[in-house]
Amino acid sequence: MSHKENTTGRLRLVADGVSHGFDGDSVLEDVSLTVDPGDVLAIVGPSGTGKTTLLRLLALFSRPDDGRVALAEGESVDTVSTELTPDHVADARTNGHGDVGARTNGGGGDGDARDAWSLSDDERLRLRRRIGLVAQDRSLFSASVGYNAAYGLGVRRSRAARLRSSLRRTVGRWSPPAAALSALETVGMAEMVDKHADSLSSGEAQRVGVARALAVDPDVLLLDEPTSNLDPRNTAVIEDAMREAKARGIGVALATHDMDQARRVADKTAVVLGGTCIEYGPTERVFESPRDDRARQFVAGELVY
Amino acid sequence: MISAFGDLNLNYLVSVTFVSLYVSTVAVAISTLISLPVSIGVAFGNFPGKRLLTTVINTGMGFPSVVVGLVVLLTLSNAGPLGELQLLFTPQAMIISQTILATPVVLSVSISAVESVGGDLRDAAFAAGGTNTDVGLLVLREARYGIVTAVLAGYGRAISEVGSVLIVGGNIVYPPEQTSFTRTLTTAVTVEARRGNYETGLALGAVLLVLVLVVNALGGRIRDGGRA
Structure with a gap:
């Protein structure tokens, strides 16, 4: 299962009782899960079930209506036991709430986790920069592959360094940084570094999107149905990239409606249906002996709406 | 043509051309500096009165330049609120009125260019660790072709405009060399036309056309160069 050699210093991402809605319509209700360093978590569920909303909340795009999203150091409770019980969730909840305002660093050093939205904008930006999100749809900038892959590195550099880079690009003497x-x-896109992003196929574009997120060496990589429109070869490349990220100790969360993909790459699986997480545990357990009846039907490929 | 130019004092021609270029370039530069951040704010902001503001900006594209000139004249005249600045009948006054005329054009075209940048790209910049400023800069970069068009449209409005610069600039040339102080190519044409020097007027018009052509060619190069 999880290999934990390279996870030193990596942060885990915790969603705790997260609920969110738009214009009064509830999209997510009381979702709790953890993306551990060096672990792949599959978030499976039919389209329109709130997976994208969940990933955007995990990426700290917006504040959840209720519950908290946090990044913390240290092993999470549920990886140690590989089984999640309601007690652990309750533990995490009391820890987090009792801690609000008590510390100034983002995330605790001893396994506790402060709500990212109780931090200052600067602290939250620092945490946000430990998380990479790859959207489902093509979202490359109208520039070279190299520019796209280097974008995240660029925004982390000083104004002066960025100005130098853009001057170099203007005179054609820029090359992407090693990372x-x-x-x-x-x-597998290194040879296309000088190509314009608009000329890429959708599979290639998605791979560059993954590279853009990986280049900054995030602690957590969030992938929103990254292979839903891709052919088998591009799918395999992206799955390999997930394994590579995992090997580097990065925690990966993958939203997918491809059950086989979840079984292939995920250590843990969360089944989200109608905005609630109805099943959450080690992938094998979730697929072999799901406790929830609708989860059993869903992973068996039956329609559950 | 040659005889038409022959009537013109070279110093006169050069100084008139320079005033035209100087006033319009500075005015459009100011317009652009105002328009870029405002276009981001208007395109992506959600605030009450947004529709009204957009309507006002679009109406501004059709501001009659003589009316703008008159308002600037009243504002800058000795009895006006900014009379103390003593700017009336100076190139600075012309820059003010041309900025007022060019800004709605630059702004309006910039807003549509910026609005056309998809939310997915803004999200991608944000997800890659960008701050709101980074996202704004990325959007301007993505909208660069449209923004160059906006600047060119604004430049066209400014350099070909005659009404307001005539009113607030005063169409002044200094003797003995006929050096222009506030006379532009457009106001020079009106002078020649009134004198019946149609050939000279046409020659000045030709210079103006060539200038506009050169500016647009340069803009086109910048636009296409960015495509690489």
């Missing part, structure tokens, strides 16, 4: 190239290498 961007090696991320492109991971998804």
